[in-house]
Structure formats: C-alpha cells, structure tokens
Amino acid sequence: MEEAPISDEAAAQVGSESLYAIQAVPGKGISLIATTKILKGARILSELPIFKVSYAESNRQVLANHIANKLKDLDEAKQRGFLHLQNVYGLDDGLFLGIARSNVSPLGPGASEGGLFLDAARINHSCRPNAHKSWNENLQRLTVHAVRDIERGQEITISYLGETLSYIERQAILKQRFRFDCGCDLCSATQFQRLKSDSRIRTIQQAHAILIWYKGGAFMLDYEDALTLTRGMLTAFEKEGACDVRFPSVYLTAFQVAIKNGDTARAKIFVERAYAARVLVEGDDSPEAEKVAALVEQPTLHPLYKPSDDVSEVEIPQGVSEAEFEDWLWQQRFPVSEDEDEDEDGL
Ligand SMILES: C[S@@+](CC[C@H](N)C(=O)[O-])C[C@H]1O[C@@H](n2cnc3c(N)ncnc32)[C@H](O)[C@@H]1O
Known part of the structure; x- marks a missing residue:
C-alpha cells in the first residue's frame, strides 16, 4: 500500500493549540481527548520538556535531588502540573522520583536522556494507537502526530512499546513497567x-x-x-x-x-x-x-x-x-x- 503524503488539511492543523483537551477517562485516569476531528498526519502537539534527566545516573538519591532542584526553578503552574501527574511506583523512592519514573519519556530510541512533558505525559497507551510520539532533536521538542484520522471526542493514544510484541509479551511489559492491564481494542478482542x-x-x-x-x-x-x-x-x-x-x-x-x-x-x-x-x-x-x-x-x-x-x-x-x-x-x-x-x- 502506498502511503499518501500528508494532506494540505492535515498540514493546516499543524501548530494548532486546540486539538485536544485533558480529561478523565473511565478506568484509565487522565487522558488526551480530541476536541475536533484530527486528520491523519496532523501534528497534535509539540512540547518542550519541563526538565531532563540522565538515564546514566543510577543513584536514586542523586536523581531525586536533581529533580527537586529542577522543580525549584519552575513556575508554580508547572510545579503543580508535575505534582498532579500519576505516580504508579508509590513512595518508596520518594514522591518526585515516583512521578518522574512514571512519566519521563526517552529523548529518542535508545537515548541516554529522558524528558518530562506535562501534556504528553497524559497520553494513554494502546497496542493499536492512533498517534505516534517522537523526540524531535531539531526542534528540541516532543512531537505527537495522528497516524490515522481521529474523531472529535475520541481518546488520543500512543504505543508505550518500542517493538511489535504478542499479547502475552505486551501485557507482561505493560504490567511490569507501567503497572496496568491493557484493555485496548486489540487486547480486548476475542x-x-x-x-x-x-x-x-x-x-x-x-x-x-x-x-x-x-x-x-x-x-x-x-x-x-x-x-x-x-x-x-x-x-x-x-x-x-x-x-504507525x-x-x-x-x-x-x-x-x-x-x-x-x-x-x-x-x-x-x-x-x-x-x-x-x-x-x-x-x-x-x-x-x-x-x-x-x-x-x-x-x-x-x-x-x-x-x-x-x-x-x-x-x-x-x-x-x-x-x-x-x-x-x-x-x-x-x-x-x-x-x-x-x-x-x-x-x-
Ligand atoms: C504516562 S501515564 C498516562 C496518563 C495517565 N492516565 C494519567 O492519569 O496521568 C501512564 C499511566 O496511565 C494509565 N494507562 C495508560 N494507558 C492505559 C491503558 N491502555 N489502560 C489502562 N490504563 C492505562 C496507567 O496507569 C499508566 O501507568
């Protein structure tokens, strides 16, 4: 099948501020919901990290201190945004590290650094996603694009998995790394x-x-x-x-x-x-x-x-x-x- 180039209409949606709202979704916490029909190929968001962390740092206390220092430099709205994010790891390593571990995205495949993106952190997973997230090194931003048309009111989803895996493999990784049982349309099929x-x-x-x-x-x-x-x-x-x-x-x-x-x-x-x-x-x-x-x-x-x-x-x-x-x-x-x-x- 030949991929159609991005349409003029989808290109026109690029950079728009109003393609999504951040809302609660039953059973999945908070998520991004399309506020308008989003066309395949449109850029849904382009976001700067509020801070970056190095994956090379394995000392948890050092990491927690690093995050605390970064947070101090942020304005109040961003600090509040961070503190409201989900923490699926509990308080064993402290609240800051729990939130960061639950929400930091790698800055590219196999990257040595990750970033915390307040809006993108709210995007839920699907094994058959309608959007794709990638770190754009040229822009120094995380971008999310629609990989199919997304109807108004539909949840915007990405894959948290970097490879193509079977049902059992997907469930195991999602449970271990993100602490949830995936009930996306692919996983809840017969x-x-x-x-x-x-x-x-x-x-x-x-x-x-x-x-x-x-x-x-x-x-x-x-x-x-x-x-x-x-x-x-x-x-x-x-x-x-x-x-995708x-x-x-x-x-x-x-x-x-x-x-x-x-x-x-x-x-x-x-x-x-x-x-x-x-x-x-x-x-x-x-x-x-x-x-x-x-x-x-x-x-x-x-x-x-x-x-x-x-x-x-x-x-x-x-x-x-x-x-x-x-x-x-x-x-x-x-x-x-x-x-x-x-x-x-x-x-
Ligand atoms: C990065 S957060 C995504 C935003 C999150 N829903 C929130 O309320 O902030 C990842 C967490 O969202 C939830 N989540 C994401 N995708 C899900 C899915 N397909 N089914 C159930 N929960 C999901 C899980 O709790 C997961 O650990």
Missing part, C-alpha cells in the same frame, strides 16, 4: 482474534530478524525472497491496523534490500514511500525525515549500495494496473492470494 493477531506478529518478528541478518550480509535469502519477506511484513502490519512508525521502517527495509542488490529503480520508489510515511508520523522537520530525504535525492549514497549488472537496466513498467505494479515492485513470483481472514476482525 481469543480467536487475538490468536490470529499473535500469529501475524510472530510472522513479523521472524521476518524482522531474518531481514536484519540479510542486511548484515548473511546469504540465507536471494533478492526476490528478501523482498517477498518484506512485503509479507507490510501486509501483516496492514492487517494488524499498525499504521512501523510503516516507514518497513519501506526503509525494502529500500535497503533493493539498494543492496543495486536495484536503483525499485530502491527509489521504496525510499520515496519511506519518506512519505516518515513525514506522516513525525513531520518533515524530523531528523529521521531529513535523513530519508537525502536518500530520496541520492539513493546510492546508502552504505549498503552495491552496483549490479543484473538489475542496472530495470525499467519501471508503465500503463499497468496498481496490482500489477505492486507485483513488479516487490518482485512477486506468485500472485498474492486473497487472505481468507481479511474482513473477519479488522484488527
């Missing part, structure tokens, strides 16, 4: 639907692991098989309704597979899709979007690029149907069969 979802998730996990080895140089697949596996991941994500940051990542993987094989024609198409999907979930000012934009300009700059005589003359087919084009793009050897479970659960 057991039959959950088993189907878990089976798709296993497919995604296995494909992801194999493709990491493949990109690292293990010769366990040929080019066509690697593309077929990547397309399988994309299809499984679509069936899971996972239209995993989409640009899969298109970037498809790009890497194509460029590793010297197939610049397909690589160019995949990287354009990766860019459009990345802009949708993070905006065109995110560092990751800028990195992908550079590859759109010059795909062969990627370190995996290997020129190849076999594919250097590949021609992009013209005047074919969308399905034929997709089969050409993914080098599909066999027609993709209609999946029998397509309309059953919509999860």
Whole structure:
C-alpha cells in the first residue's frame, strides 16, 4: 500500500493549540481527548520538556535531588502540573522520583536522556494507537502526530512499546513497567482474534530478524525472497491496523534490500514511500525525515549500495494496473492470494 503524503488539511492543523483537551477517562485516569476531528498526519502537539534527566545516573538519591532542584526553578503552574501527574511506583523512592519514573519519556530510541512533558505525559497507551510520539532533536521538542484520522471526542493514544510484541509479551511489559492491564481494542478482542493477531506478529518478528541478518550480509535469502519477506511484513502490519512508525521502517527495509542488490529503480520508489510515511508520523522537520530525504535525492549514497549488472537496466513498467505494479515492485513470483481472514476482525 502506498502511503499518501500528508494532506494540505492535515498540514493546516499543524501548530494548532486546540486539538485536544485533558480529561478523565473511565478506568484509565487522565487522558488526551480530541476536541475536533484530527486528520491523519496532523501534528497534535509539540512540547518542550519541563526538565531532563540522565538515564546514566543510577543513584536514586542523586536523581531525586536533581529533580527537586529542577522543580525549584519552575513556575508554580508547572510545579503543580508535575505534582498532579500519576505516580504508579508509590513512595518508596520518594514522591518526585515516583512521578518522574512514571512519566519521563526517552529523548529518542535508545537515548541516554529522558524528558518530562506535562501534556504528553497524559497520553494513554494502546497496542493499536492512533498517534505516534517522537523526540524531535531539531526542534528540541516532543512531537505527537495522528497516524490515522481521529474523531472529535475520541481518546488520543500512543504505543508505550518500542517493538511489535504478542499479547502475552505486551501485557507482561505493560504490567511490569507501567503497572496496568491493557484493555485496548486489540487486547480486548476475542481469543480467536487475538490468536490470529499473535500469529501475524510472530510472522513479523521472524521476518524482522531474518531481514536484519540479510542486511548484515548473511546469504540465507536471494533478492526476490528478501523482498517477498518484506512485503509479507507490510501486509501483516496492514492487517494488524499498525499504521504507525512501523510503516516507514518497513519501506526503509525494502529500500535497503533493493539498494543492496543495486536495484536503483525499485530502491527509489521504496525510499520515496519511506519518506512519505516518515513525514506522516513525525513531520518533515524530523531528523529521521531529513535523513530519508537525502536518500530520496541520492539513493546510492546508502552504505549498503552495491552496483549490479543484473538489475542496472530495470525499467519501471508503465500503463499497468496498481496490482500489477505492486507485483513488479516487490518482485512477486506468485500472485498474492486473497487472505481468507481479511474482513473477519479488522484488527
Ligand atoms: C504516562 S501515564 C498516562 C496518563 C495517565 N492516565 C494519567 O492519569 O496521568 C501512564 C499511566 O496511565 C494509565 N494507562 C495508560 N494507558 C492505559 C491503558 N491502555 N489502560 C489502562 N490504563 C492505562 C496507567 O496507569 C499508566 O501507568
């Protein structure tokens, strides 16, 4: 499926102050609720941290003192905002540390620092979220974008999990790290639907692991098989309704597979899709979007690029149907069969 670029209407919502209200939601504490229809791709919020903390500091007393000092410098409204946040860790390490541990967000994947964001801290989790949060190093702000249209009155949700996990794995991590039992629409589906979802998730996990080895140089697949596996991941994500940051990542993987094989024609198409999907979930000012934009300009700059005589003359087919084009793009050897479970659960 090709990602549509962000619409003009969604872009017009960027920077708007009035897209959400902070309200109580039964059984989930306080949450962000859309006050207007929010279009896919719109920036819902862009927030500065009230303070940052280093993950390298393991001494709890030092951390608690650090937070106390930061709080002293804040105005009264922010201090009150902080003290009203949820504390799921109790008072063993003191109130300040309990609140900070419950609400600090990492400043990027694998970051050594986290930040406390008063509004974003109120966004609840869903395993099938309608929004995506990311730290924008260029802006020094946390941004949240709608990954699907969100109706007025609907709760805005993000995923607290950085990877694609099965039901049991998700529940275990959410319980351990955030102390709640997830009852999102994916987790409260029927057991039959959950088993189907878990089976798709296993497919995604296995494909992801194999493709990491493949990109690292293990010769366990040929080019066509690697593309077929990547397309399988994309299809499984679509069936899971996972239209978040995993989409640009899969298109970037498809790009890497194509460029590793010297197939610049397909690589160019995949990287354009990766860019459009990345802009949708993070905006065109995110560092990751800028990195992908550079590859759109010059795909062969990627370190995996290997020129190849076999594919250097590949021609992009013209005047074919969308399905034929997709089969050409993914080098599909066999027609993709209609999946029998397509309309059953919509999860
Ligand atoms: C960062 S806070 C989110 C805001 C929080 N609801 C509040 O009242 O401040 C994370 C906490 O919110 C609650 N929460 C988030 N997502 C939830 C969900 N899907 N189901 C139930 N509780 C949830 C849990 O208590 C979790 O530890």
